[in-house]
Amino acid sequence: MLNKALNFANQWALQKVSRDWIDYIASNTMTDFNRWFNDFIWTYDLKAIVTAIETQADGVRTIHLLPNQHWKTYQAGQFVELVLEIDGQSHHRYYSLSPMTAKGTFSITVKKQADGVVSSYLTEQLQVGQSVKLNLPQGDFAYKQQQKLLFICAGSGITPCYSIISDLLAQNKSVDLAIYAQFSKQKDVIFANSLNQQWPAQGVSVEVAFTQETDSQHWLLTAENLLVQYPDLLEGDVYLCGPTGFMDNMINALVAANFNLAKLHCERFVTVDSEDTGKLDFNVVQPSIYFKHLNQHIQLTTEDEGKSLLQIARQYGINLESGCQKGMCGTCKLTLKEGKIAGNQLGNAVYLCTSYPDSARIVLDA
Ligand SMILES: Cc1cc2nc3c(=O)[nH]c(=O)nc-3n(C[C@H](O)[C@H](O)[C@H](O)COP(=O)(O)OP(=O)(O)OC[C@H]3O[C@@H](n4cnc5c(N)ncnc54)[C@H](O)[C@@H]3O)c2cc1C
Ligand code: FES
Structure with missing residues (x-):
């Protein structure tokens, strides 16, 4: 009961009072009692309350978050680091941010990975009203004032692309936008409403493809058809995000199409393991x-x-x-x-x- 009331009061304060004021008041009244009583406002940490959770697709949830007074600005396409305590262990994971709403909330969209510790927790256990710890947004996968953009993504790799496209559309920027989004099956489509209805109606060229549906209406993007499907590919920038195999295939396809890799922007969700640490012998040449x-x-x-x-x-x-x-x-x-x-x-x-x-x-x- 007390928790619910505190939660309500915190949300009310963050939506009605400027974050700078809350910061000023909290930092000047930071007592042990206040910290114990309400560690969402009386804290030096960036935290966010879960305000709503919606199911996006099979095993995919969008989690709406209202950050406390330590939130600063961010660029569409960036991600936050979530710090979660699960079964007594601290875990750090990154999630792309959706554009901020007028109510001061943003969302993350999480796809459950098989045996994934944090994605399972976020898609199955996290509840509205809980608070989570974050670190400030970061990342370079963001809009850089280009005129023509093609987003190529697969699975949860759509999340940072969604953020950039939604932000550009909300700002009414005159940018030529196209997206190729690949999923396994129809039931896996994330942001279906935007892909199928909203974006095409707003002039975005949208192509949704499936690797596991026998559906002749949709084609899969390959090295062979890349320039056929996107004949003006070389004129714009490409934003690429998806599973490792998909990204590697697309990079090879872009190289084969003579695409200028300086105009390719990539984000990977899994670690890049490089065993190649160079052939230079530092005893002979010290660079x-x-x-x-x-x-x-x-x-x-x-x-x-x-x-x-x-x-x-x-x-x-x-x-x-x-x-x-x-x-x-x-x-x-x-x-x-x-x-x-x-x-x-x-x-x-x-x-x-x-x-x-x-x-x-x-x-x-x-
Ligand atoms: C910059 C950045 C942005 C990200 N944005 C998002 C986002 O918006 N939405 C989202 O759902 N995830 C996103 N991720 C991935 C996310 O940070 C986690 O890695 C993911 O949720 C899995 O965490 P886990 O604890 O469940 O899995 P773990 O317990 O860490 O791993 C379980 C198994 O799943 C594999 N695995 C982990 N992540 C993936 C993956 N993405 N694809 C395939 N296999 C994987 C691991 O190799 C391991 O075998 C992002 C990652 C980065 C680096
Ligand atoms: S710090 Fe993330 S790619 Fe190097």
């Missing part, structure tokens, strides 16, 4: 790295062998942005201007957290 955008130069030693470019940069006091540190989110991405690296590279884009020096001189830029 130098120049971070052009920061005008910082570092000379490596044998101690740096086997370390990722991100670890090396940090060690030499160069503070670079990073997120997942597992090659998924793209936050650490820089452009290779000179030299060679091993590991996680896509065109000239180097994912510093999972790539390694592989030539005597390396130049990286923003």
Whole structure:
């Protein structure tokens, strides 16, 4: 009863009072009692209350969240890190954010993974009224003022694409938008209403495809038909997100179509495991790295062998942005201007957290 009342009061306050005021009041009255009594407002942590939960598709839930006063701004396409205690263990997982509503809420859409600890909890156990801990939004999978965008996604990979498209449509931006969304079956379609009705009515070119339906109306995107289905592909940017095999096939198809990989934006939901840490023998050649955008130069030693470019940069006091540190989110991405690296590279884009020096001189830029 008390919890329900507190919950109601917290939601009311966050929707009626400015977050800056709540922050001012809470930080000036931060007593042990207040923290114990209401640890949603009297806290230094970013938290959010679950305000609603809806079923999107088979095993997929959209969870609506109202964040507390520590919430800051974000860009459509970015993700948040959720920190959850499940059976006494702390788990950190990332989820793409939907655009913020007028009521100050946003949502995440979670697909249950077989044996997945956190996705099972979020899709089966989480209840309205519970609060969850978050970290601030991050990620580079966002709109960059282009004129023509093609989103290629599969399964839950639609979530960041949904966020960017919804945001651009809400802003009435005149951008040429197309999406190819692939699912296993009809029952797996996420954001069906947007894909089937809303977006086509708003001028978005939408193609939904199924890998496990025998349905002659829909085609699957392949290297062979990519340029046939999207003849003006080379004129725009491509945003790609989905399972590893799907993404690898699409990247190969784009390469075969001579697509400029500088215009390809990728987000992966699973760790990129690269065993290739380079062939350079640091006892013979100790490479130098120049971070052009920061005008910082570092000379490596044998101690740096086997370390990722991100670890090396940090060690030499160069503070670079990073997120997942597992090659998924793209936050650490820089452009290779000179030299060679091993590991996680896509065109000239180097994912510093999972790539390694592989030539005597390396130049990286923003
Ligand atoms: C930047 C980013 C954004 C993300 N956004 C979303 C989102 O909007 N919606 C969403 O549902 N998920 C999203 N994810 C994936 C999410 O963070 C979790 O990895 C996912 O929910 C599985 O967590 P789990 O604890 O249930 O699985 P775990 O217990 O960690 O893993 C269980 C098994 O599932 C496999 N697995 C884990 N994730 C996936 C996956 N995505 N596809 C296939 N196999 C997988 C693991 O390799 C393992 O074998 C995102 C990930 C990243 C890095
Ligand atoms: S890809 Fe996420 S930090 Fe490098």
